[in-house]
Amino acid sequence: MTSYPETGLQIRSLIKPEGVLEISLVAQPTSAPAANEVIVRIEASPINPSDLGLLFGGADMTAATFSGTPDAPVVTAPIAPAVMKAMAGRVGQSLPVGNEGAGTVIAAGDTPAAQALLGKIVAITGGSMYAQYRAVAAAQCLVLPEGTTAAEGASCFVNPLTALGMVGTMKLEGHTALVHTAAASNLGQMLVRLCNRDGIPLVNIVRRPEQVELLRSMGAEYVCDSSSPTFTDDLADALEATGATLAFDATGGGRLAGQILAAMEVAAVRRMAEYSRYGSTVHKQVYIYGGLDRRPTEFVRAFGMAWGIGGWLLTPFIQKIGAEAAQRLRERVAAEIKTTFASSYTREVSLAEALTAGAIEVYGKQATGEKFLITPAKK
Amino acid sequence: MTSYPETGLQIRSLIKPEGVLEISLVAQPTSAPAANEVIVRIEASPINPSDLGLLFGGADMTAATFSGTPDAPVVTAPIAPAVMKAMAGRVGQSLPVGNEGAGTVIAAGDTPAAQALLGKIVAITGGSMYAQYRAVAAAQCLVLPEGTTAAEGASCFVNPLTALGMVGTMKLEGHTALVHTAAASNLGQMLVRLCNRDGIPLVNIVRRPEQVELLRSMGAEYVCDSSSPTFTDDLADALEATGATLAFDATGGGRLAGQILAAMEVAAVRRMAEYSRYGSTVHKQVYIYGGLDRRPTEFVRAFGMAWGIGGWLLTPFIQKIGAEAAQRLRERVAAEIKTTFASSYTREVSLAEALTAGAIEVYGKQATGEKFLITPAKK
Numbered sequence: 001m002t003s004y005p006e007t008g009l010q011i012r013s014l015i016k017p018e019g020v021l022e023i024s025l026v027a028q029p030t031s032a033p034a035a036n037e038v039i040v041r042i043e044a045s046p047i048n049p050s051d052l053g054l055l056f057g058g059a060d061m062t063a064a065t066f067s068g069t070p071d072a073p074v075v076t077a078p079i080a081p082a083v084m085k086a087m088a089g090r091v092g093q094s095l096p097v098g099n100e101g102a103g104t105v106i107a108a109g110d111t112p113a114a115q116a117l118l119g120k121i122v123a124i125t126g127g128s129m130y131a132q133y134r135a136v137a138a139a140q141c142l143v144l145p146e147g148t149t150a151a152e153g154a155s156c157f158v159n160p161l162t163a164l165g166m167v168g169t170m171k172l173e174g175h176t177a178l179v180h181t182a183a184a185s186n187l188g189q190m191l192v193r194l195c196n197r198d199g200i201p202l203v204n205i206v207r208r209p210e211q212v213e214l215l216r217s218m219g220a221e222y223v224c225d226s227s228s229p230t231f232t233d234d235l236a237d238a239l240e241a242t243g244a245t246l247a248f249d250a251t252g253g254g255r256l257a258g259q260i261l262a263a264m265e266v267a268a269v270r271r272m273a274e275y276s277r278y279g280s281t282v283h284k285q286v287y288i289y290g291g292l293d294r295r296p297t298e299f300v301r302a303f304g305m306a307w308g309i310g311g312w313l314l315t316p317f318i319q320k321i322g323a324e325a326a327q328r329l330r331e332r333v334a335a336e337i338k339t340t341f342a343s344s345y346t347r348e349v350s351l352a353e354a355l356t357a358g359a360i361e362v363y364g365k366q367a368t369g370e371k372f373l374i375t376p377a378k379k
Numbered sequence: 380m381t382s383y384p385e386t387g388l389q390i391r392s393l394i395k396p397e398g399v400l401e402i403s404l405v406a407q408p409t410s411a412p413a414a415n416e417v418i419v420r421i422e423a424s425p426i427n428p429s430d431l432g433l434l435f436g437g438a439d440m441t442a443a444t445f446s447g448t449p450d451a452p453v454v455t456a457p458i459a460p461a462v463m464k465a466m467a468g469r470v471g472q473s474l475p476v477g478n479e480g481a482g483t484v485i486a487a488g489d490t491p492a493a494q495a496l497l498g499k500i501v502a503i504t505g506g507s508m509y510a511q512y513r514a515v516a517a518a519q520c521l522v523l524p525e526g527t528t529a530a531e532g533a534s535c536f537v538n539p540l541t542a543l544g545m546v547g548t549m550k551l552e553g554h555t556a557l558v559h560t561a562a563a564s565n566l567g568q569m570l571v572r573l574c575n576r577d578g579i580p581l582v583n584i585v586r587r588p589e590q591v592e593l594l595r596s597m598g599a600e601y602v603c604d605s606s607s608p609t610f611t612d613d614l615a616d617a618l619e620a621t622g623a624t625l626a627f628d629a630t631g632g633g634r635l636a637g638q639i640l641a642a643m644e645v646a647a648v649r650r651m652a653e654y655s656r657y658g659s660t661v662h663k664q665v666y667i668y669g670g671l672d673r674r675p676t677e678f679v680r681a682f683g684m685a686w687g688i689g690g691w692l693l694t695p696f697i698q699k700i701g702a703e704a705a706q707r708l709r710e711r712v713a714a715e716i717k718t719t720f721a722s723s724y725t726r727e728v729s730l731a732e733a734l735t736a737g738a739i740e741v742y743g744k745q746a747t748g749e750k751f752l753i754t755p756a757k758k
Binding site: 258281313 | 631653670675676679689695
């Protein structure tokens, strides 16, 4: 076993009973690895939209105050009473944050599997990644191919497995093409590359004309701009051309999910030979996997009776396909981490820099095109 | 083969290109039955909510005009341009109406199966039931038990199979209890009797205090009144007590479906040991099978990620379970048609009376507690 520091910093998110969020850096003792464990020095960990719920705890970050020192910053923000109700389960617990990351194995337990990882650069997942060190089971480490940096491998799980999960769900549920919203996101671009590579027709929905250009330049064939006056017709045409009857929606709120179902119905009815008062019998499905649009979801039921809207999460999908299939997906991600599953970041920040006003203002917005990478090993 | 009249009256619904609905009585030639067919003199046929879409074609019935003669009435009503778009597939076609009915077999084709039905009272389904005579395959006839009248057997399919389909869907999808809205309806009362008989916990949602009393008097244990100020809490308590995670919603519009999911989540979280930012992992499902509330559907996504809302129709359920299982359901309906699956009607009308202003005003409202039976054999 090699040596490792006695403590490491990590970001903690705490909700106090009086309705206040406090985010701070805490020095956490580094415990010795168990026999089958390794200790990873986290060198890169992305800020994904799915991290922000836990990090911010529903607080009003526009009202945040910043105190402490540059090395030990403290962020404080108020939480509305209605939100506090939903947070009841975590009040008073100082929670670590960060879904995934990558770094170097600097210590290992006694088992051969753990020892074999010493010095390797690995990608890991499971929370507590906004930290300098993380103990993890050797079996959970995804060894990155020779020549891959931690920064390149930091996002091996959330986005790549979500993209693969969408394609897998499509196949499991008998669909043959996909629709994706907020399609210019990092995940959206990844899905464009994955579908191109695997020959899966993909209808991309974006919100701005320049995003249409971006995706087309990547080889996306169908890109519909929801800000265009011809959006509804464009979407129905793309759905008719691709036969897509399954959509993954990152926005969640507003009328977009219902518009997609309605356009799928228009496309399906165009293919029907005769009138049915129940509409088409083709099952049309939208899975909501994000909440970029915080408004209530609203839809006019004008798409027949064969439709569904539901929540979608990666974890149940992974459980459904089983451990072996999941491992094959992870190995594919590692093999294609510089191509199909490459991520790009607009800014790298240390743990302390991630808790500054200037950083939170940008990554807290979840704006398409802005993605931060935390580099806990750098001061 | 016995004799039968050369023509019979039937109700027809026609949408004219200029945006006008015309409902009238048409004298239809009675063709000779094919070898495997019988001719049924329809003696009773219910007006179900599911018949009204085809009958009224989306027309504004509050603006209907009534002409013709008492024996040959004609109802005319305007259709809004937006609705006409959805009706494009049926413009210019004079369509027969009526999903189900019962009556006496008065003629039969040559096959032994057809001949065996002569003189029997049978229940049938498949459209064109608002008519004096209906040719139908012998295999499609459900022979009613000795001593059952056509009026008693008129509603053997739509409501009974829907109630059985709800229970069957519950079992197929791994739930153990049910929620039902508009629960004081004929179908709702049937579901109360069926669930009582089969020992299935049922949460009934009604809209008025007197409906609570009605259902309680029938032995319903859980009845929640959505007009009560304590509705949300009452519902969560009932869901916690029953463990119901599947709802069938006849209203469709407004916020009720979302309220049910939210209350299911409250009940599920009460049973959870620790906080999860993704909410409970229990799958919560609402199937919308009607549209009593014509507003858009709206919901606040505050029920975790394991949820679904979708359309539900009887026909795909029947196809899914297969012909043998469906036949067993039909036989159960016939055996329990005077008990579990009994229907009651507030008024009997002839074909011509069904097309009067006074009748349409009442049954067109789809008000709970008003159900009409058409008796085409009576003048």
